[in-house]
Amino acid sequence: MSIVKRVAYFVGLPILLVLIWWILTLGPKNFFVPTPGELGQTFFEVWAGPRFVTDFIPSVIRLIIGLIATIVLGIVLGVLIGSFRWLRSLTEPLLEFFRAIPPPVLVPLFLLLIGPTDQMRIAVIVSGAIWPVLLNTVEGVRAVDEVLVNTSRTYRIDGFARLRHLVLPAASPQIMAGVRQSLSIGLILMVISEMFGGSSGLGFTIVLYQRSFAIPEMWSGIIVLGLIGIALSMISKAAEGMVLRWYRGLKEVQRDS
Amino acid sequence: MTADQGMGTTTMGTTTARPMLSIKNLKKVYQVTGGEIEAVRNLTFDVADGELICIVGPSGAGKTTLLKCIAGLLSPTSGSIELAGTPVSGPPKAMSVVFQEYGRSLFPWMTVQANVELPLKNQGVPKAEREKLVADALAAVELSHVPKSYPWQLSGGMQQRVAIARAVAYRPKVLLMDEPFAAVDAQTRADLEDLIRDIWHKLGVTILFITHDIDESVYLGQRVIMLSNSPTVVQDDLRIDLPDERDQLETRSSKRFAELRTHVYEQIQLAKASKPTGVVATQKAAKR
Numbered sequence: 137m138s139i140v141k142r143v144a145y146f147v148g149l150p151i152l153l154v155l156i157w158w159i160l161t162l163g164p165k166n167f168f169v170p171t172p173g174e175l176g177q178t179f180f181e182v183w184a185g186p187r188f189v190t191d192f193i194p195s196v197i198r199l200i201i202g203l204i205a206t207i208v209l210g211i212v213l214g215v216l217i218g219s220f221r222w223l224r225s226l227t228e229p230l231l232e233f234f235r236a237i238p239p240p241v242l243v244p245l246f247l248l249l250i251g252p253t254d255q256m257r258i259a260v261i262v263s264g265a266i267w268p269v270l271l272n273t274v275e276g277v278r279a280v281d282e283v284l285v286n287t288s289r290t291y292r293i294d295g296f297a298r299l300r301h302l303v304l305p306a307a308s309p310q311i312m313a314g315v316r317q318s319l320s321i322g323l324i325l326m327v328i329s330e331m332f333g334g335s336s337g338l339g340f341t342i343v344l345y346q347r348s349f350a351i352p353e354m355w356s357g358i359i360v361l362g363l364i365g366i367a368l369s370m371i372s373k374a375a376e377g378m379v380l381r382w383y384r385g386l387k388e389v390q391r392d393s
Numbered sequence: 394m395t396a397d398q399g400m401g402t403t404t405m406g407t408t409t410a411r412p413m414l415s416i417k418n419l420k421k422v423y424q425v426t427g428g429e430i431e432a433v434r435n436l437t438f439d440v441a442d443g444e445l446i447c448i449v450g451p452s453g454a455g456k457t458t459l460l461k462c463i464a465g466l467l468s469p470t471s472g473s474i475e476l477a478g479t480p481v482s483g484p485p486k487a488m489s490v491v492f493q494e495y496g497r498s499l500f501p502w503m504t505v506q507a508n509v510e511l512p513l514k515n516q517g518v519p520k521a522e523r524e525k526l527v528a529d530a531l532a533a534v535e536l537s538h539v540p541k542s543y544p545w546q547l548s549g550g551m552q553q554r555v556a557i558a559r560a561v562a563y564r565p566k567v568l569l570m571d572e573p574f575a576a577v578d579a580q581t582r583a584d585l586e587d588l589i590r591d592i593w594h595k596l597g598v599t600i601l602f603i604t605h606d607i608d609e610s611v612y613l614g615q616r617v618i619m620l621s622n623s624p625t626v627v628q629d630d631l632r633i634d635l636p637d638e639r640d641q642l643e644t645r646s647s648k649r650f651a652e653l654r655t656h657v658y659e660q661i662q663l664a665k666a667s668k669p670t671g672v673v674a675t676q677k678a679a680k681r
């Protein structure tokens with residue numbers, strides 16, 4: 137596909153939806169729904185102003201630290217649990233238990249234990265977003281092809297080299313699938329963690345605007361979250377393109393044959 | 394028809410007749426739910442240094458179990474395996490293995506070059522030497538033109554040649570091959586058979602080649618060991634007295650080739666027909 141065509145596909149539907157929205161707001165004014173024009177104007181007034189530094193940046197930093205911690209911790213724990221059967225048996229009931237707890241309910245608890253700090257918010261992100269990475273890594277590590285395992289053994293590839301050349305690449309398709317899910321969960325938890333006992337951040341700002349009936353401002357915060365979501369998904373796609381190039385090729389060949 | 398050569402007693406200091414590979418009373422019993430399966434009952438044979446030996450047996454004859462034991466991937470229930478006088482207790486350094494499933498034994502995330510190079514890198518072979526070994530090995534299997542390709546971009550036969558190049562670049566004393574050509578087409582298979590003879594001549598490496606194909610075993614080997622049905626024992630041990638220069642057309646149409654393959658075929662049929670007592674024992678174990 138040419139660049140023009142791709143851009144057209146990318147923005148086509150959003151433009152159409154904005155048009156419909158604009159037509160619907162032509163009639164009598166609803167206080168809770170701004171027109172596209174209003175919202176666009178408010179968006180720049182709010183997010184190109186001081187809010188960018190006081191709320192947008194802190195939120196993004198929390199999100200990035202939280203997600204990096206999630207991915208690193210998820211992969212490390214996943215590799216360990218996936219590699220040792222005794223560890224798997226030992227941790228399985230516990231993992232099932234914690235995975236079943238809806239992460240937002242941890243916010244009041246962490247608020248009491250840690251206090252209304254950045255650490256608390258990062259802890260919320262990690263504790264909720266880690267599961268897809270962790271469980272996918274465990275499965276990916278367990279599913280490494282037996283012939284490849286034997287091949288590595290006969291060439292005496294063990295320890296760190298085994299991890300680097302065999303286990304991690306073999307599990308990478310599943311790890312990446314887990315990471316993709318974790319990113320969106322991380323974003324949700326970032327917002328929720330900021331809605332409680334916060335003094336800055338996107339979640340805090342959106343609730344603040346809602347309570348003070350600054351309706352277009354509230355909407356603009358939601359738009360910012362959507363844009364962060366798009367950015368995250370683009371970053372993860374680019375990362376996947378690099379890490380899983382071999383996997384895509386392999387799958388294509390297998391489909392064709 | 395005896396396999397006594399290479400059975401020299403290992404008195405200290407004499408190296409002349411020590412076998413490269415010595416398998417004595419090998420027994421492997423798998424523990425499974427509801428009993429045990431005796432895969433290999435009692436195998437004893439020696440492989441001399443530089444020999445090309447084929448092991449042939451009916452399917453399910455424990456050939457792969459035998460190979461995994463020799464490769465140090467499985468530990469035998471009893472008996473011993475010695476490589477150049479040293480007991481095998483894990484994958485030995487001087488051995489490389491080519492598996493049947495070429496598509497699953499090459500690292501799909503590495504290029505051909507990186508696949509061949511990895512074991513050497515892992516051994517700490519210096520870069521310059523490594524590059525030469527990889528280039529030589531790829532040249533030996535006639536794949537010098539695709540070092541930057543990924544294995545899955547190549548045909549099955551080419552993939553298996555990459556696996557062979559990797560095994561050869563590792564400079565093993567013993568090369569184990571587990572039905573390496575079972576999954577490639579007939580024409581490619583003939584080419585690969587000649588390639589193995591060629592590499593064997595050039596490198597003087599000891600090759601243990603496992604196959605279920607009787608013709609292939611006679612064509613390739615200096616010696617063919619026939620295995621019985623599971624639980625496995627040596628059914629027969631045959632010296633292949635064909636000329637060293639083998640040719641797909643000439644050798645295979647020669648009278649002697651026909652005689653030898655008939656002999657092997659008969660032995661395999663015998664092996665299949667004989668009701669091994671081990672199966673009964675296994676069933677008993679399963680019932681218990």
